[in-house]
Structure formats: structure tokens, C-alpha cells
Amino acid sequence: MNKREGVLYILSGPSGVGKGTVCTQLRKQLLNLKYSVSATTRAPRAGETDGVNYFFKSKDKFEKMIQNNEFLEWANYVGNYYGTPYSYVQEQLKEGHDVILEIEVQGAMQVRERIGKDGVFIFLVPPNVAELKRRILERASETDESMNQRLKVMEKEMKLIQHYDYCVVNDDLLYACQQIEAIITAESCRVERNKIKYEQWL
Numbered sequence: 001m002n003k004r005e006g007v008l009y010i011l012s013g014p015s016g017v018g019k020g021t022v023c024t025q026l027r028k029q030l031l032n033l034k035y036s037v038s039a040t041t042r043a044p045r046a047g048e049t050d051g052v053n054y055f056f057k058s059k060d061k062f063e064k065m066i067q068n069n070e071f072l073e074w075a076n077y078v079g080n081y082y083g084t085p086y087s088y089v090q091e092q093l094k095e096g097h098d099v100i101l102e103i104e105v106q107g108a109m110q111v112r113e114r115i116g117k118d119g120v121f122i123f124l125v126p127p128n129v130a131e132l133k134r135r136i137l138e139r140a141s142e143t144d145e146s147m148n149q150r151l152k153v154m155e156k157e158m159k160l161i162q163h164y165d166y167c168v169v170n171d172d173l174l175y176a177c178q179q180i181e182a183i184i185t186a187e188s189c190r191v192e193r194n195k196i197k198y199e200q201w202l
């Protein structure tokens, strides 16, 4: 069989639902899954490292990257820029590695426009809104203003769920990860994606 290209997975969902936590767990379970490190203009949180959690950029630098078409997608989310550097994603997919983007919905919709059905779009939802608020508070990363803005855009974000291929509830973390792993396994067997032809077995 020919070496296949990797598959691009897009994981979105409201702030605090657990996208980062799920990605960290998935990367332990799936060694072929590469994580795309985003660029952002937001300030690093305690414990975050440049090049690991994000590439932290000034507004000027980020805007130059936009002008140079360096992003697969980018968005302004509650006052800061976030974007996916395209070159890393392209290299990894070409090498046959699956890549996961952990991004908000405006960016996910741009990727949908750009690559259509070649990407697999997964929306992560909380068990309920009270639990979502509890998780953002527990993380203690946001000012009251930032938390309120994040919760305010949540409803708008949830309305875009119909543009996704899969919806996974992040209640029990390991179960949610198992479900995403099952999606990845199923996608890896798709006939069209693997350009399967019966002659291969003759």
C-alpha cells in the first residue's frame, strides 16, 4: 500500500471545556498524533513555555505573519490574536503523521472553508454550563473580565456545532479521550482517504 498522508483533526469547543487537557491525554495515547503549537498575542500564563504551549508574539509580529500568509487560519478571540502556523501542519501531514489543532470556532470554520472534508472536525462540549463555569474558575487563569467575555461568546460558538463532524461530551476525561481515539481509528480506515483500490490485493 502507498504511504498515506496524515489526517488533520480539528478540536474546538468553548473556553474551559477541556480541549487542552484532552489533547495532552490523547498525545500520550496516540504516538503518531502531532500537536500543532499555535501563535498568540496573549500573555503567557504561569507555567507556560514559549514554543511548547504557544509561540508568544507581539501584535506587530503576528500581523506581519498574517500579511506573509503564514497561517492556515487565525482569529481574534476576546481581544487577542491566535493562529495556526501552516508550514508545520503541511510538513507533518506530508510525512504521514496525523495532526491535531486545538482552536476556537472562528478558526475552525476557516479551516473547514479551506480544506473541506479533508479535515475531521470534533466539537467538545461540557456536561452542562455550570460545570463549564466551574472549570474556568478552577483553572484560575482568567480575570473576571476575561472569564465573562469567554462565557459570553460560548453561546455563539455552540451554535456552530452543526458544522462539525463529531460531538464529544467531556464529562469523564478518559471516556471522552476513548471516544476521540475511536474517531481517529475509524477515520484511518476510510476507503476514500486511503485511496483504496481492489488491485492492491491482487
Ligand SMILES: Nc1ncnc2c1ncn2[C@@H]1O[C@H](COP(=O)(O)OP(=O)(O)OP(=O)(O)O)[C@@H](O)[C@H]1O
Pocket (backbone or CB within 6 Å): 013, 014, 015, 016, 017, 018, 019, 020, 021, 022, 135, 136, 138, 139, 170, 171, 172, 173
Ligand atoms: N473531564 C474533566 N473533568 C473535570 N475537569 C476537567 C475535565 N477536563 C478538563 N478539566 C479541567 O477544566 C479546566 C479547563 O481545562 P482546559 O484548560 O483543558 O480547557 P480548554 O478548553 O483548553 O480551555 P481554553 O479554551 O480556555 O484554553 C482545567 O482546570 C482542567 O483540569
Ligand SMILES: Nc1nc2c(ncn2[C@@H]2O[C@H](COP(=O)(O)O)[C@@H](O)[C@H]2O)c(=O)[nH]1
Pocket (backbone or CB within 6 Å): 013, 014, 015, 019, 038, 039, 042, 073, 074, 075, 077, 082, 083, 084, 102, 103, 104, 105, 106, 107, 108
Ligand atoms: N483560531 C485559533 N484559536 C486558537 C488557536 N490556538 C488556541 N486557540 C483557542 O483560543 C482560545 C483561547 O485560548 P487560551 O489559551 O487563551 O485559553 C481557546 O479556545 C483555544 O483553543 C489558534 O491557533 N487558532
